[in-house]
Amino acid sequence: MIGERLGELRKDRGLKQKELADKLGISIHTVSSYERNLSTPDDEMKIRIAKFFNVSVDYLLGTSQNQFSNDKTISRLIILDNLPQAAVKELDKFLVHLKNKYKL
Numbered sequence: 001m002i003g004e005r006l007g008e009l010r011k012d013r014g015l016k017q018k019e020l021a022d023k024l025g026i027s028i029h030t031v032s033s034y035e036r037n038l039s040t041p042d043d044e045m046k047i048r049i050a051k052f053f054n055v056s057v058d059y060l061l062g063t064s065q066n067q068f069s070n071d072k073t074i075s076r077l078i079i080l081d082n083l084p085q086a087a088v089k090e091l092d093k094f095l096v097h098l099k100n101k102y103k104l
Contacts, residue, residue, distance in 0.1 A: 001062025002046070003037035009053045009060075010035075024048060 010020050010031075017035070021028040024045070033039040041049060050057045058064035083091070098104075 003035045007035040
């Protein structure tokens with residue numbers, strides 16, 4: 001699963017394998033090998049990849065559909081908790097719009 005997620009994240013960011021390899025300090029062959037599930041990054045590299053793409057390691061491994069780390073989720077909840085009621089209503093309407101748009 002890590003290979004599929006890595007490929008999706010890379011393509012979503014508009015990066016070529018060579019560009020990602022350069023950013024992570026590894027070879028293009030290694031990136032290709034990860035994406036094709038021919039090899040698996042060690043734990044340190046998994047953390048580096050997750051940090052680079054700003055996703056949770058759980059998402060990278062395919063054990064979660066939530067891209068964001070718990071820290072980011074908690075930060076968002078704190079912000080939500082501090083919004084005025086009118087902003088919360090506006091946000092709710094926008095979330096309904098997104099749900100319909102993306103057929104969630």
